[in-house]
Amino acid sequence: MPELPEVETTRRSLEAPxxxxxxxxxxxxxxxxxxxxxxxxxxxxxxxxxxxxxxxAKYLLVVTDRGTAMIHLGxxxxxxxxxxxxxxxxxxxxxxxxxxxxxLRFHDPRRFGSIHWIxxxxxSHPLLASLAPEPSDAAFGGAYLHRITRGRSVAIxxxxxxxxxxxxxxxxxxxxxxxxxxxxPKTAAKRxxxxxxxxxxxxxxxxxxRAIEAGGSSLRDYVDGAGNAGHFQTESAVYGxxxxxxxRCGNAIRLLRQGQRATYWCAGCQT
DNA sequence: AGCTCACCCTGCGAGC
DNA sequence: TGCTCGCAGGGTGAGC
Numbered sequence: 001m002p003e004l005p006e007v008e009t010t011r012r013s014l015e016a017p018x019x020x021x022x023x024x025x026x027x028x029x030x031x032x033x034x035x036x037x038x039x040x041x042x043x044x045x046x047x048x049x050x051x052x053x054x055x056x057a058k059y060l061l062v063v064t065d066r067g068t069a070m071i072h073l074g075x076x077x078x079x080x081x082x083x084x085x086x087x088x089x090x091x092x093x094x095x096x097x098x099x100x101x102x103x104l105r106f107h108d109p110r111r112f113g114s115i116h117w118i119x120x121x122x123x124s125h126p127l128l129a130s131l132a133p134e135p136s137d138a139a140f141g142g143a144y145l146h147r148i149t150r151g152r153s154v155a156i157x158x159x160x161x162x163x164x165x166x167x168x169x170x171x172x173x174x175x176x177x178x179x180x181x182x183x184x185p186k187t188a189a190k191r192x193x194x195x196x197x198x199x200x201x202x203x204x205x206x207x208x209x210r211a212i213e214a215g216g217s218s219l220r221d222y223v224d225g226a227g228n229a230g231h232f233q234t235e236s237a238v239y240g241x242x243x244x245x246x247x248r249c250g251n252a253i254r255l256l257r258q259g260q261r262a263t264y265w266c267a268g269c270q271t
Numbered sequence: 272a273g274c275t276c277a278c279c280c281t282g283c284g285a286g287c
Numbered sequence: 288t289g290c291t292c293g294c295a296g297g298g299t300g301a302g303c
Contacts, residue, residue: 003296075297110280112297154274170296219296
């Protein structure tokens with residue numbers, strides 16, 4: 001599933017084909033996503049003109065003259081603009097039909113994704129209102145990370161993956177950023193010095209930027225809005241590389257379980 | 272409030 | 288070949 005780089009790559013690839021298009025028709029084949037798609041979703045979106053394709057954290061925002069469709073890709077979702085003649089396959093849950101005979105197709109085998117309609121300002125939607133600043137935002141800096149980690153005894157990796165504290169970083173890039181910053185993922189958040197917070201923020205920002213540059217990571221099935229796979233997975237230093245040599249110090253990369261999630265790290269150079 | 276854990280769901284690869 | 292098990296990019300909410 002998509003972390004911020006995959007969502008941002010999807011957003012960029014959809015911008016040109018979608019902006020200026022009008023929605024002529026909406027087909028929902030399965031409403032059972034993380035939350036059921038509201039009964040009025042099709043009615044709200046049909047006839048709307050798309051003004052912009054935005055993003056907040058891992059949510060895509062299809063902004064129209066009538067309101068905003070907020071789409072989360074969950075673990076296995078994709079949103080692809082396909083020709084209208086493209087056959088529907090299993091797990092193609094929603095089609096947003098456009099006035100150029102293209103279709104914006106939402107596909108999500110695991111159905112951990114979600115689709116909401118927002119009438120007013122997206123920023124005030126409950127799912128977005130309490131999110132942390134974007135990693136690219138000036139408010140997200142070493143001072144911020146240092147402040148929010150005081151008094152928190154959880155492992156720093158958990159902080160990176162908590163959307164209320166840091167947005168856009170999921171399981172792959174949490175491991176990658178901690179390795180880049182040479183910080184042990186198990187470190188209690190509150191024990192990080194200000195200097196290490198500076199280093200970690202820089203690593204998060206750089207890792208996400210590099211991944212966006214690579215078009216995201218395609219581990220199983222991720223594709224962007226044009227159906228293209230990313231290739232960051234070939235650049236990863238630790239993720240998915242248990243037993244292989246750490247590119248920085250040569251020690252064997254280890255696999256550890258934090259909560260229910262896998263963490264890859266190097267005991268040789270991450271302290 | 273912070274932390275841990277279970278859970279939502281399908282598919283796939285490993286091991287027997 | 289066919290089974291069971293464990294794991295997969297995320298996020299919420301219950302219960303301590």
